[in-house]
Amino acid sequence: MTQFNDTELTAAVIQSFDRTPDPRTKFLLQELVKSLHDYVRRTDLTFGEWEVAIDFLTRTGQKCTPIRQEFILLSDVLGVSMLVDAVNHREREGATQTTVLGPFYVGEHPVMAHGADISPGLTGERMFVQSRVTDLDGKPLAGVPVDIWHADDDGFYDSQKASYATQGPSSRARFITDSDGRLFFRTILPCSYPIPTDGPAGDLVLKTGRHPMRPAHVHFLVAAPGYEPLITHVFIEGDEYLDSDVVFGVKDDLIATVENRSDAFMPDGQPATGPWHLMTYNFRMKPGEGTVPQPMMPEKAEA
Amino acid sequence: MTQFNDTELTAAVIQSFDRTPDPRTKFLLQELVKSLHDYVRRTDLTFGEWEVAIDFLTRTGQKCTPIRQEFILLSDVLGVSMLVDAVNHREREGATQTTVLGPFYVGEHPVMAHGADISPGLTGERMFVQSRVTDLDGKPLAGVPVDIWHADDDGFYDSQKASYATQGPSSRARFITDSDGRLFFRTILPCSYPIPTDGPAGDLVLKTGRHPMRPAHVHFLVAAPGYEPLITHVFIEGDEYLDSDVVFGVKDDLIATVENRSDAFMPDGQPATGPWHLMTYNFRMKPGEGTVPQPMMPEKAEA
Structure with a gap:
């Protein structure tokens, strides 16, 4: 199946982690997908806002140094x-x-x-x-x-x-x-x-x-x-x-x-x-x- | 008030964004706090797992270059x-x-x-x-x-x-x-x-x-x-x-x-x-x- 509505999409992403070997990791990732997707749906996040988030996270990572976290x-x-x-x-x-x-x-x-x-x-x-x-x-x-x-x-x-x-x-x-x-x-x-x-x-x-x-x-x-x-x-x-x-x-x-x-x-x-x-x-x-x-x-x- | 239980803590963090000038930004941040805190509570995230997440996000940011996102x-x-x-x-x-x-x-x-x-x-x-x-x-x-x-x-x-x-x-x-x-x-x-x-x-x-x-x-x-x-x-x-x-x-x-x-x-x-x-x-x-x-x-x- 390739044609997802947004609920089916979330289910497909959750399912994609079904073969995660460690059960706790699997649980944490599947719950993460639920949380992230729920957030996007609840806020009707725009493409521009997603871009701001990507840029913000990137700059946060790039700001880290051996003595700054x-x-x-x-x-x-x-x-x-x-x-x-x-x-x-x-x-x-x-x-x-x-x-x-x-x-x-x-x-x-x-x-x-x-x-x-x-x-x-x-x-x-x-x-x-x-x-x-x-x-x-x-x-x-x-x-x-x-x-x-x-x-x-x-x-x-x-x-x-x-x-x-x-x-x-x-x-x-x-x-x-x-x-x-x-x-x-x-x-x-x-x-x-x-x-x-x-x-x-x-x-x-x-x-x-x-x-x-x-x-x-x-x-x-x-x-x-x-x-x-x-x-x-x-x-x-x-x-x-x-x-x-x-x-x-x-x-x-x-x-x-x-x-x-x-x-x-x-x-x-x-x-x-x-x-x-x-x-x-x-x-x-x-x-x-x-x-x-x-x-x-x-x-x-x-x- | 300085002594938070975990529910009061979430409320205090949400409230800290009350003076955000732009209403949409305020909404997105307060919903983000709800989502993140709900995730931590729902998974009983351990300190070690939080460390893995911090490290993962840091490495993700550091992997970005002018031609890789x-x-x-x-x-x-x-x-x-x-x-x-x-x-x-x-x-x-x-x-x-x-x-x-x-x-x-x-x-x-x-x-x-x-x-x-x-x-x-x-x-x-x-x-x-x-x-x-x-x-x-x-x-x-x-x-x-x-x-x-x-x-x-x-x-x-x-x-x-x-x-x-x-x-x-x-x-x-x-x-x-x-x-x-x-x-x-x-x-x-x-x-x-x-x-x-x-x-x-x-x-x-x-x-x-x-x-x-x-x-x-x-x-x-x-x-x-x-x-x-x-x-x-x-x-x-x-x-x-x-x-x-x-x-x-x-x-x-x-x-x-x-x-x-x-x-x-x-x-x-x-x-x-x-x-x-x-x-x-x-x-x-x-x-x-x-x-x-x-x-x-x-x-x-x-x-």
């Missing part, structure tokens, strides 16, 4: 990333809440010593971060790798800056929890920032009258063997964008009170050089398994 | 292109049927003289093509540009070959209809061919147990002022893939009988150099308007 950003601003997070973490059982990975995860980093300054030379208000990783009963988990990354005082990640290729990571590190499940380090207070608006995803946000801002936060990826990998942020209380995060990533439980301190010594006994902030946030891990995400870039980053 | 190919193999065609051409009123543009349209070409051989130097069985462009009442339309492109005897388009950059178009041309609405030219008989399988779209087809073949056809794009642009193919009767075109593009009315001829002279009075084929297909244009598609490539082709 525009499709993740698009998924983020459409709330898809947070929804995937939600349907996969319906029951937390007291474990720390999860949120989006975001487009600036570029993979693991060399391990740094506790107390290290992960933002040397950067301007910004100084902050001491202390954390502890435990199981659901509060038992400390030792030897757990914890990846950290956050924006600088101008709202940029290291990987967004030209200096990244030559100078390597900044405000980005890995620590291994000590025998008491603890980690601590020095950095600067991140600030709220716009997602990149020089690509299709940011352009979409601006052209639809949305603001492009994310409230200030620090990313954490905690990967303890025998526990679900924990991908989350810690947000900073009082940020004006907590209620309107452009990627819908805020959860109440992830907002930390960051104290203003003027003590002469930081919690590890080392001297402070002026006023500083103290962020304290502990992570409770849920037993289980899962794969630690790999950065999804067109090619491996050089740095 | 992998997202159009993806749209084609998912039947989306034909569905967009269907919902935009529900009433033909006797006009020629439409079909997909396909990924090998690279824009207009220099005009050639009637009778020209558009495939000089190519191996293959010789074919003479004659056509006439009329309105719905059969009145000839003069001075109408008609773009033509088709695959060679090995199943490749010129733009798929390394020689394209230096040698320019082959089996690809533009003619202008004469005072009687006619055009005619020489070429070779195209054959059925696989879509490119060295990219994500073709890979999807192969991994799901589908064949990648398209039945033999010649593309036509007829753009007469005052009439809807006609994007179509003419298929060749008897092809084994007419019933299972990988892009679902065949319509019964678009299948032409291609005659085997051994006359010493072709219809324009010029001598034949051996057996040849005769393709005759006329186009009936529907009054209306529309934009002639522009090739959607990351950058303008050099050739």
Whole structure:
């Protein structure tokens, strides 16, 4: 049969995937066809609008580089990333809440010593971060790798800056929890920032009258063997964008009170050089398994 | 509000597009959010599956070049292109049927003289093509540009070959209809061919147990002022893939009988150099308007 009306066409496309070897892949593809076709029919999509979509998707793919993932950003601003997070973490059982990975995860980093300054030379208000990783009963988990990354005082990640290729990571590190499940380090207070608006995803946000801002936060990826990998942020209380995060990533439980301190010594006994902030946030891990995400870039980053 | 369950999240994302200036854009985006979120919820999409999707879309975008459009190919193999065609051409009123543009349209070409051989130097069985462009009442339309492109005897388009950059178009041309609405030219008989399988779209087809073949056809794009642009193919009767075109593009009315001829002279009075084929297909244009598609490539082709 070659003469399809539009309903027969959809049935034929669904049927074309009948021989897909893996049942889950078959299900996902056939449901995708239903969703896509239903969308075209429901909107009576014009040829010109289809062209705009093809061009938009093409530019989104072409904007990706070893250190920029525009499709993740698009998924983020459409709330898809947070929804995937939600349907996969319906029951937390007291474990720390999860949120989006975001487009600036570029993979693991060399391990740094506790107390290290992960933002040397950067301007910004100084902050001491202390954390502890435990199981659901509060038992400390030792030897757990914890990846950290956050924006600088101008709202940029290291990987967004030209200096990244030559100078390597900044405000980005890995620590291994000590025998008491603890980690601590020095950095600067991140600030709220716009997602990149020089690509299709940011352009979409601006052209639809949305603001492009994310409230200030620090990313954490905690990967303890025998526990679900924990991908989350810690947000900073009082940020004006907590209620309107452009990627819908805020959860109440992830907002930390960051104290203003003027003590002469930081919690590890080392001297402070002026006023500083103290962020304290502990992570409770849920037993289980899962794969630690790999950065999804067109090619491996050089740095 | 920052603490979303998954239904509230969808509502918040839809609401975020409320200030979109253009009503149609707002509608399309809000319906897109509904479709995407419904898909994620319905399939309980895992984080790993989302990663596969991000990677797939990224590779699809990166595969696009000035002469290759992998997202159009993806749209084609998912039947989306034909569905967009269907919902935009529900009433033909006797006009020629439409079909997909396909990924090998690279824009207009220099005009050639009637009778020209558009495939000089190519191996293959010789074919003479004659056509006439009329309105719905059969009145000839003069001075109408008609773009033509088709695959060679090995199943490749010129733009798929390394020689394209230096040698320019082959089996690809533009003619202008004469005072009687006619055009005619020489070429070779195209054959059925696989879509490119060295990219994500073709890979999807192969991994799901589908064949990648398209039945033999010649593309036509007829753009007469005052009439809807006609994007179509003419298929060749008897092809084994007419019933299972990988892009679902065949319509019964678009299948032409291609005659085997051994006359010493072709219809324009010029001598034949051996057996040849005769393709005759006329186009009936529907009054209306529309934009002639522009090739959607990351950058303008050099050739």
